[in-house]
Amino acid sequence: MxxxxxxxxxxxxxxxxxxxxxxxxxxRGEVMYVVAEGQAxxxxxxxxxxxxxAGGIVGEMALxxxxxxxxxxxxxxxxxxxxxxxxxxxxxxSRQPEFxxxxxxxxxxRLRRMDSEH
Numbered sequence: 001m002x003x004x005x006x007x008x009x010x011x012x013x014x015x016x017x018x019x020x021x022x023x024x025x026x027x028r029g030e031v032m033y034v035v036a037e038g039q040a041x042x043x044x045x046x047x048x049x050x051x052x053x054a055g056g057i058v059g060e061m062a063l064x065x066x067x068x069x070x071x072x073x074x075x076x077x078x079x080x081x082x083x084x085x086x087x088x089x090x091x092x093x094s095r096q097p098e099f100x101x102x103x104x105x106x107x108x109x110r111l112r113r114m115d116s117e118h
Contacts, residue, residue, distance in 0.1 A: 014081045016040075022058060022073040022081070029062020029069045031083045038079030043072045050110065051076060060103055063089055 013036060016022055022033060022040060033040070035056050042050040042058060049071070052058055058073045063086055084092070093100045 012083060014083055016075040016079045016081060018075050018078050020075050022075060022079075023069055025069050025072040027062075027069045029059055029067070031085050032057055032059040032063040032089065033073075033081040033083055036080040036082050039076040040073050040079055040081075041076040043074065044070070046072075049114070057103065057106055060107070064103075 014033070016038075018038075023029070023031075025044065035052050035054050035058065037054050039054075040052045040056070040058050041048050042052060052073075059069065061067070062069045063084075066086075
C-alpha cells in the first residue's frame with residue numbers, strides 16, 4: 001500500500017509550478033507534503049540531494065520534531081501536493097498505522113543513502 005492510497009479521502013491538493021519553492025531550509029515546518037503528481041527536489045545548502053517522485057514525501061522531519069526545516073524543496077516539474085499538517089498527520093497515524101511505518105521507512109532509506117555518501 002502506498003501513502004497516496006492512504007490519503008485517498010484527502011481532497012486538498014496544492015499545485016506548484018516547475019521551479020517554484022515548496023519550502024525553504026531554516027523555515028518553521030508546520031506542514032509536510034505527499035507528492036501526488038510530478039517530482040520535487042530536496043536541496044541542502046543549495047545542493048540537490050534527492051528527487052522525490054509521486055508517492056513520496058517532503059517536509060516530514062520538521063513536522064515530526066517541530067524543528068526548523070533541514071532542507072529546501074522545489075518543484076522539479078509541475079507538482080500536485082497533498083499538504084498534511086500536524087493534526088492531520090497524527091489523525092492519519094492513529095487511523096492508519098501503516099502510514100507511520102511508511103514514513104519511518106522513507107526516513108530510514110534517506111538516512112542510509114546519506115550515510116553511504118559520506
